[in-house]
Amino acid sequence: MQLPATPPLDLTALFGGTRQRHWLEIGFGGGEHLVWQASHHPDVGLIGIEPFVNGVVSALGHIKTAGVANVRLWPEPAAALLDALPAGAFARVFVLFPDPWPKLRHHKRRFIQAANLDRLARLMAAGAELRVATDDPDYGHAILAGLLDHPGFAWLARRPADWRERPADWPPTRYEAKARAAGRNPMFLRFERRG
Ligand SMILES: C[S@@+](CC[C@H](N)C(=O)[O-])C[C@H]1O[C@@H](n2cnc3c(N)ncnc32)[C@H](O)[C@@H]1O
Numbered sequence: 001m002q003l004p005a006t007p008p009l010d011l012t013a014l015f016g017g018t019r020q021r022h023w024l025e026i027g028f029g030g031g032e033h034l035v036w037q038a039s040h041h042p043d044v045g046l047i048g049i050e051p052f053v054n055g056v057v058s059a060l061g062h063i064k065t066a067g068v069a070n071v072r073l074w075p076e077p078a079a080a081l082l083d084a085l086p087a088g089a090f091a092r093v094f095v096l097f098p099d100p101w102p103k104l105r106h107h108k109r110r111f112i113q114a115a116n117l118d119r120l121a122r123l124m125a126a127g128a129e130l131r132v133a134t135d136d137p138d139y140g141h142a143i144l145a146g147l148l149d150h151p152g153f154a155w156l157a158r159r160p161a162d163w164r165e166r167p168a169d170w171p172p173t174r175y176e177a178k179a180r181a182a183g184r185n186p187m188f189l190r191f192e193r194r195g
Contacts, residue, residue, distance in 0.1 A: 001047075001072050001081075008086035011045065014072055019045030023092040024085075024123070026078050027111065029174055031059025033096060036171045038068040044091075049074045049081060078111070079119075088125045097175040097186070100136035112143045114150075121152035126195035129156075131170065133186050135179035140187040153191040163187050 003009065011022050021044045028034040028048040038046045048071060050056055056075045063071055074081045098111040107113075112132060120130060130153065134140045147153045157163045166172065166188045176186055 001074050003080065003084045007084040008089075009081075009084050011086060011089055014047075015045035015070065019043065019070060021045070021091045022047065022089055023094070024090050025049065025094040025096070027095065027098055028059060029055050029097070031055065031062045033094065033171055033173050034059060034071060035062040035066050035068060037094075038063075038071045039066045040169070042068070042070055044070060046071045047074060047081075047085075048072070049076075049078045051075060051077045078116075082116075082119045082123065085123055087122050090123050091125055091128045092131070093120055093124060093128070094131045096131070096133045096173050097135065097179070098132075098139075100134060100139040102136060102138065107142075110139065110142070112139075112146060114146065117146055117150050117153070121150065121193065124152075124193040126193055128193040130191040130193065132189045132191070133166075133173075133176065134189075135176070135184040135186040137187075140189075143189060147189070147191050152194055154194055156190040156192055163189055 023037065023044050023046050025034045026049045028050045031048060034046060034048040048059060056073060059073060095111060101107060101109045124130065132143055134143060148155060179186055
């Protein structure tokens with residue numbers, strides 16, 4: 001994938017005119033979740049973002065094994081691509097286990113913060129779903145606070161199980177497995193883009 005000289009990126013052309021709906025995964029790690037979603041939703045065009053080269057290589061392997069043709073990869077940090085994508089283009093966005101940066105002086109590096117929530121709000125269509133997971137309680141509270149405070153998003157949880165249990169159409173990631181092996185219980189947060 002390359003950025004166009006004149007944004008926004010043409011998503012229809014990016015997927016060869018074959019996909020009507022588009023989803024985005026930011027920080028896909030090894031790509032297991034990205035490719036699972038692509039193979040279970042062949043009608044959707046998925047863009048995956050991951051700057052860590054080993055993760056991109058792993059994702060390419062999963063793409064080849066699964067034989068999916070509806071994934072495009074951006075092997076760089078997210079910001080430049082997010083700013084080049086068209087407004088309201090995405091029906092679903094995944095940010096699964098973003099780096100927690102636990103030290104106070106590093107909190108400014110966290111992905112989920114006001115500037116990026118504004119970016120996501122711009123990209124998501126009314127009624128679109130944002131899925132965020134974390135195993136870090138402090139980051140979890142900051143994520144919730146940021147999204148509850150943002151006028152563009154509404155939290156979809158109605159009962160504790162809604163954030164304690166992963167929905168069936170959300171396969172576990174490698175990072176989730178590590179967190180559970182270390183005895184940490186993740187939070188699974190789902191938000192709707194307000195109309
Ligand atoms: C803790 S890992 C989680 C990976 C994967 N989502 C999972 O659950 O297994 C966080 C990922 O975010 C990626 N990442 C860090 N900064 C990023 C950025 N600016 N844009 C996109 N991805 C980023 C990292 O390279 C890393 O793979």
